[in-house]
């Protein structure tokens with residue numbers, strides 16, 4: 001996954017494997033001229049629209065993070081955390097703008113809806129969702145280190161959240177039984193293959209146990225996700241669109257209802 005042009009604020013401390021934030025660029029060099037040259041090369045390689053988005057994010061993401069009191073920007077490779085990556089995506093957060101537009105689009109029912117973010121990473125989706133009046137928000141994340149960062153973010157943003165019932169759970173999503181009151185399942189390209197199939201089956205099992213409206217938001221669905229959710233199961237595609245504020249090919253968003 002080539003996302004090197006993201007600003008990175010999180011890295012692993014090699015001595016004790018804790019996650020630390022240092023505000024460096026992933027491949028940043030200290031000299032301004034080198035930075036400018038790198039930036040120009042990236043922008044040339046990306047094309048006009050993604051370049052615009054990239055620059056916009058560099059300016060607005062720190063403001064949004066400060067406003068909420070969180071630090072979620074960066075790329076963390078799962079291989080650095082000792083996780084085999086064949087079916088798992090690395091950590092990279094969704095764009096704030098794209099996320100807020102999705103949350104407005106899905107008509108959250110105050111005090112009723114329960115949202116789960118599969119692959120919650122440093123908690124951006126969970127904590128921004130919790131600024132809406134949801135009943136409960138759950139983040140499920142494979143990496144303990146990332147979840148420690150998410151819990152720091154929760155502690156720092158607590159006073160700014162409308163939803164007070166926020167939980168982060170460290171587990172492989174395949175091992176997590178979906179609570180039967182979850183009404184919104186959020187995926188930002190967290191995994192594929194057998195892992196996704198197993199999670200999909202857990203969504204279906206939960207619907208069998210407790211039939212209800214379950215909205216699935218899938219940001220950047222790969223072939224596996226499209227095949228599963230558009231297949232013969234309980235989900236119907238409600239809308240599919242492109243949000244270019246999520247950079248590059250990460251702009252496709254599909255929303256399904258059960």
Ligand SMILES: C[S@@+](CC[C@H](N)C(=O)[O-])C[C@H]1O[C@@H](n2cnc3c(N)ncnc32)[C@H](O)[C@@H]1O
Pocket residue numbers: 072078087088089090091092093094117118119120121122123124125140141142143146171172173174188189190191195
């Ligand atoms: C693209 S990131 C999305 C982060 C977050 N949802 C956001 O948008 O800010 C994908 C996340 O999925 C997590 N992940 C990958 N495989 C997983 C699994 N089997 N169970 C739980 N989390 C997983 C990764 O560790 C990573 O944090």
